Amino acid sequence: MSIFRRPPRSFVPILALILCALSMSFLMADQTVKSTVTEHRQGEAALCCSDHGTTAELAAKPAAEAKPWFAKERKTVLIIIVLLLLFVSYFTFHAQRKDLFIRRISGLSALEDAVGRATEMGRGVMYIPGIMDMDDIQTIAGVTIMGHVAKKTAEYDAALYAPMTRSFVMSVAQEVVKQAYLEKGRLDAFRPDRINYLTDDQFGFVAGVGGIMMREKPAACFYLGTFYAESLILAETGNSVGAIQIAGTAEPSQIPFFVAACDYTLIGEELFAASAYLSKNPREVGSLKGQDMLKLVIIAVTIVGTLLVTISETEFGKGLTPLAESFMQYLK
Amino acid sequence: MIFLKRTLPLIITFITGMIMIVAFFSGEGLPSIKSLESTLPKWIQIIMTFTMVLGAFSLLRINLQKISRKADGWGYSLVLIIGFLSMAFLGLITGSWPMFDKPLTKGEIYYVLCEDNVSARPIRVIDNVKDKEGKIKVEYVDDKGEKLADTESAMIPPDTARTRIMSYANSMQQILFVGVFKNAQSTMFSLLAFFVASASFRAFRIKSKEAGLLMGSAFIVMLGNVSIGSLVSQILAYIPVIGPYLNIADIKEWIMTYPSSAAQSAILIGAMLGYISASMKIIFGVERSHLGGEG
Structure with missing residues (x-):
């Protein structure tokens, strides 16, 4: 937990106090509601005890019907999160002592080449972090990678165009790019007007981006974030101006379009792995490894489950049927 | 300043993130915590509404600057400003007409x-x-x-x-919205059909084994979706032994149900793990690049 890594002296107790106060207030609120309901039921019980049993029996009824504090139907998600946290903690600890291997991701390795190519051609770079707002995790991933791209454009002195479909994302992106230029000592080259808001409308945005592409003719285009029907229009327009294109999204329906129209595509989880891959930060690499380990566990569970259910359907595996059924039930 | 720009957002992210996790796993026995699951997203909507003003000001500022400097393509900015102001004016007038009528x-x-x-x-x-x-x-x-x-x-x-004036304003607003905006939107969407054709042409050029497989499966799926597919199946049925099994519609269904959905599920599982992992990194402050700094 890096926010506790170098905390100010009073930071941790304050945070703990806030969380405790919030939890207590919620619990007290629920407790008040419960006691009111119980009192109400006891009153009702006293009135009708002659027909339905003794007062004591009916007063005990609310306790027997107590509603659960935990949403049992979400236990599988909890197990996955706990496992992920355990793996991430272990590998983060491990990564600080030893370099961990990350497989090569072509799209991310080509990132620097793409910016370099744009610089050699004297043209700009276009970056689009999806069409959703900052409450979408893919947009955050897109903005994070944008910081790395901005460092390269600052280093190579290439123009960075980033039209946005959400004003909140524009504000965050401006800050990220400014910080990247500051780190490279090129704050004078930072142009906030090139990271501009166009429109919230999906196809209005596509028309605007298409216009910028045709006028500025960027030599490299990056589409990293959430995309829907506009993905192919953007990628094909970029292709028509001869740009090298790197795309990435976790939307399964849009991946084929990007694969068909772009030079490199980050598929699904690779988008989230990009930050660790580019920064080589041990904490991030550790979390990436932890994620991979959990994936291995899911693959193993899938294979074992598939075999179990398949065998239980045959004549030889009749004895395994209850186990297979409980396995299926647990996954639901 | 660092506190306001970095530390405070991290504290808010941590606290709200933890509350949302607790709310997600809370049962019906904790109704006030459970209710946060539906309440907090409404807060997000309120915040997002305020950012609309930010976007409008940014749009006006940048385009007015372009016009005043006579920068390249300032004519487009002029069209944008005229469109923006007229739609905003007509929308405000027609939307709140009872106040004026x-x-x-x-x-x-x-x-x-x-x-x-x-x-x-x-x-x-x-x-x-x-x-x-x-x-x-x-x-x-x-x-x-x-x-x-x-x-x-x-x-x-x-x-x-x-009144007559309000009906003119309303008609103008509708002409711009339905007659111009909606039609322009449909035009952009219909471009997709042409782009699908050009992208498919490039994707289906057989340059490798993978491209060959893609081409083959795409050909079967396309054939299975059109009526000529059944005619092809009838012709293929004359091939001895394997002929009856070569039903294009069945093969297409098998491709869509098994290999295609299996690949999509794999991508989704990976993406969901990425979602959880990225969210955890943000909640615990491991990932902070979006705040304008080292990740």
């Missing part, structure tokens, strides 16, 4: 919107006292105010009747 007077001529939402039809108020359903009695008239012979009086909600 007078109460309906008996015997006066007003206008109601036609079904096409663009043109308006003149009416005369016969009785401005509302009935049980809150409607008033009107009759349809021509432009000179003469009653139309083939029409009967009608009951309409009073807020649908507008």
